Amino acid sequence: xxxxxxxxxxxFSQLPMFSRIGAAAYKPGLDTSIALDNFFxxxxxxxxxxxxxxxxxxxxxxxMLASVLQAQGYKTGLYTSPHLADFRERMRVDGCMIPEExxxxxxxxxxxxxxxxxxxxxxxxxxxxxxxxAAEGVxxxxxxxxxxxxxDSTNIITPVSTVVTNISFDHMQFLxxxxxxxxxxxxxxxxxxxxxxxxxxxxxVRDVFIHHAAATGTPxxxxxxxxxxxxxHLSSADGTLEADTVACGPFRSPLGGEYQIENINTVIxxxxxxxxLGIEISSEALHDGLEQVTERTGxxxxxxxxxxxxxxxxxxxxxxxxxxxxxxxxxxxxxNRRTSADxxxxxxxxxxxxxxxxxxxxxxxxPREATFYVTRASVPRAMPAPDLEKIxxxxxxxxxxxxxxxxxxxxxxxxxxxxxxVVYVGGxxxxxxxxxxxxx
Numbered sequence: 001x002x003x004x005x006x007x008x009x010x011x012f013s014q015l016p017m018f019s020r021i022g023a024a025a026y027k028p029g030l031d032t033s034i035a036l037d038n039f040f041x042x043x044x045x046x047x048x049x050x051x052x053x054x055x056x057x058x059x060x061x062x063x064m065l066a067s068v069l070q071a072q073g074y075k076t077g078l079y080t081s082p083h084l085a086d087f088r089e090r091m092r093v094d095g096c097m098i099p100e101e102x103x104x105x106x107x108x109x110x111x112x113x114x115x116x117x118x119x120x121x122x123x124x125x126x127x128x129x130x131x132x133x134a135a136e137g138v139x140x141x142x143x144x145x146x147x148x149x150x151x152d153s154t155n156i157i158t159p160v161s162t163v164v165t166n167i168s169f170d171h172m173q174f175l176x177x178x179x180x181x182x183x184x185x186x187x188x189x190x191x192x193x194x195x196x197x198x199x200x201x202x203x204x205v206r207d208v209f210i211h212h213a214a215a216t217g218t219p220x221x222x223x224x225x226x227x228x229x230x231x232x233h234l235s236s237a238d239g240t241l242e243a244d245t246v247a248c249g250p251f252r253s254p255l256g257g258e259y260q261i262e263n264i265n266t267v268i269x270x271x272x273x274x275x276x277l278g279i280e281i282s283s284e285a286l287h288d289g290l291e292q293v294t295e296r297t298g299x300x301x302x303x304x305x306x307x308x309x310x311x312x313x314x315x316x317x318x319x320x321x322x323x324x325x326x327x328x329x330x331x332x333x334x335x336n337r338r339t340s341a342d343x344x345x346x347x348x349x350x351x352x353x354x355x356x357x358x359x360x361x362x363x364x365x366x367p368r369e370a371t372f373y374v375t376r377a378s379v380p381r382a383m384p385a386p387d388l389e390k391i392x393x394x395x396x397x398x399x400x401x402x403x404x405x406x407x408x409x410x411x412x413x414x415x416x417x418x419x420x421x422v423v424y425v426g427g428x429x430x431x432x433x434x435x436x437x438x439x440x
Contacts, residue, residue: 001104001108002104002107002108003104004100004101004103004104007100007103007104007107007108008087008103010107010111011087011107011121011124011125012121015119015120015121015124029151030151030153030155030156032117032118032119032120032123032153033123033126033127033153033154033155033156034156035115035117036115036117036119036123036124036127037127037130037156039113039115040127040130040131043127043130043131043133043134043135044130044133044134044141044156044157046133046134046137047077047133047134047137047138047139047140047141048139048140048141048159048160049140049141049142049143049157049158049159049160050065050140050141050142050143050159050160050161050162050163050270050274051143051145051154051155051157051159051161051162051163051189052065052142052143052144052145052162052163052164052165053144053145053148053149053152053162053163053164053165053186053189054145054163054164054165054166054167054186054199055165055166055167055168055169055182055186055319055321056165056166056168056259056317056319056321056322057165057166057199057259057260057262057263057266058144058145058163058165059080059144059299059302059316060255060260060263060299060302061163061165061199061263061266061267061270062078062080062142062143062144063078063080063142063293063297063299064255064263064264064267064289064290064293065142065163065267065270065271065289066078066092066095066142066296066297067289067290067292067293067296067297068267068271068281068285068286068289068290069139069140069142069281069285069289070094070095070289070296070297071284071285071286071288071289071292071296072280072281072282072285072289073285074138074139074140075093075094075136075137075138075139075140076093076094076138076139076140076141076142077091077092077093077129077132077133077136077138077140077141077142078091078092078093078095078141078142078297079091079126079129079130079133079141079142079143079144079154080144081122081125081144081146082429082430082433083433084300084301084316084429084432084433084436084437085300085433085436085437085440087103088100088103089298090125090129091125091128091129091132091133092297092298093132093133093136093138094296095295095296095297095298097298098128098129098132102132103128106128106131106132110124120153122146122153123153126146126153126154129141140160143157143159145186145189147175148175148182148185148186148188149164149185149186149187149188149189150184150185150186150187150188150189151185151188152188152189154189155188155189158191158194159191159194160194160274160277160279161194161195161196161197161270161273161274161277162189162190162191162194162195162196162197162218163196163197163198163199163266163270164186164187164189164196164197164198164199164209165198165199165200165262165263165266166198166199166200166201166262166321167179167182167183167186167201167205168182168319168320168321168322169182169319169320169321169358179204179205180204180205180207180208183201183204183205183208183209184208184212187208187209187212187213188212190212190213190216190218190220191216191218192216192217192218193217193218193219194218194219195218195219195220195221195273195276195277196209196213196218196219196220196221197221197222197223197266197269197270197273198220198221198222198223198224199222199223199224199262199263199265199266199269200222200223200224200262200266201222201224202224206222209222221269221273223262223265223266223268223269223270224262224265226269227265228245228246228247228265228268228269229243229244229245229261229264229265229268230243230244230245230246231243231244232261232264234256234258234329234332235256236332236333236336237333237336237340238256238305238311238313238333239256239257239258239303239313239329239330239332239333240252240253240254240256240303240305241253241255241256241257241258241260241261241264243261243264245268247268247271247272247283247286248268248283248284248286248287248290249283249287251287251290251291252291253290253291253293254291254292254293254294254295255293255294255299255302255303256302256303256304256305256313257302257303257315257325257326257329258325258328258329259317259322259325259326260302260303264290267290268286271286300436301314301315301316301429301432301433301436302315302316303315303326303329306439307414307423309419309420310348310414310417310418310419310420310421310422310423311333311337311420311421311422311423312414312422312423312424312425313330313333313422313423313424313425314424314425314426314432314435314436315424315425315426315432316426316428316429316432317426318353318354318357318426318427318428318429319357319362320358320361320362320365323362323365323426323427324365326426327365327366327367330347330367330422330424331347331367333422334347334367334422337420337421337422341420342418342419342420344418345418345420345421345422346370346371346417346418346421346422347367347369347370347371347421347422347424348370348371348373348413348416348417348421348422348423348424349366349367349370349371349372349373349413349423349424349425349426350373350375350406350409350410350413350423350424350425350426350431350435351366351372351373351374351375351388351392351426351427351431352374352375352376352377352382352383352385352388352406352409352427352428352430352431353382353383353388353427353428354377354379354381354382354383354428354430355381355382355383355384356381357383357428359383359388359391360391362427363391363392363395363397364395366392366397368396368397370397370398370424371398371399371400371413371416372392372397372398372399372400373399373400373402373409373410373412373413374388374389374392374399374400374401374402374409375402375403375405375406375408375409375431376388376403376405376406377406377428377430377431377433377434378405378406378430378434379430381430382428382430384403385401385402385403386401386403389401400412405434406425406431406434406435406438407434407435407438410423410425410435410438
């Protein structure tokens, strides 16, 4: 019997993995996923699913929906990507990661079978999740789209409902060079007669969703047309979110970040859609699911406060739209520290990006008064730290180079800090992953 480490080594080293190497691992199209699904006996047909796509917020939205379903008492699967610290984060049942022995069992079955195709890492691990969910007898599985939608491996499912959070620029080399083209790819998960909720869309993007819904016979609602949150407000001290709702009363979200207002509104509209399908979800389950999402599902890395002094925040926002929200909120929190605690409080940012992001455009969003600790995550796709430092210095930003890894860069930033300073860790999901792994 192989060990868990040997199973992971096979998955990571023998299969092309987009999150590590980028475009060389990207396999658009459903042929391989359909063939794999048939080979394993169509496991996704043995449970009801909710399909969640979009550019930003689809991970948080997926986790919140899973938490709400768990709070109602449904046995709930959750499939998301990428993982942060542990491969098994990608697939959970009622918040519990897939056991190591189940990973070993699936890999051994795969290696012994006579399938003659060559799936990618994402295709095979998605099938691992579906196979496990079916074996566990889940009532529902919340399935997050990997990239795009129309040609994403997950698009073999026929869900009870579909969610698209929002559209912004990301992965343009695969999805298109305009928001309308990207929206068309995301709308590719619409299916005839299956209701869809779009979190936020306006202008031409909204028109794309309306057109696709009409063409596929998809009942469509836009969550942005009616805000379900009453007086949502962020703590100026740390950015955590509180709000009231008619749907479930007042609540405090463990997911800080102003971008979560839109995500939570989308979740509430999706819960209303599920109820319209006869799926029982009480107000109490909605309330508890929102308040206990990190506890129930293990979600991490979204405006996550890891230390109060210096106030240390990590966030996985990594594209222009996501970082715009995060940088606005970060500067508000920092300004509050300077007003209420220490006028000389500094902002220190441990930052790194992957090499296929539009870094020159993103740099314009970064606070010019901060000190940047420039580093590189431990994936081949990461931008070399000296290259990023050159770009940042070219924009007049103050930098310290730390090419020995994220953990060392964070240690440097914290050691330079006074108690009332603010330290931010981000720029890339993989920077946050390395940081959280160092804490463990």
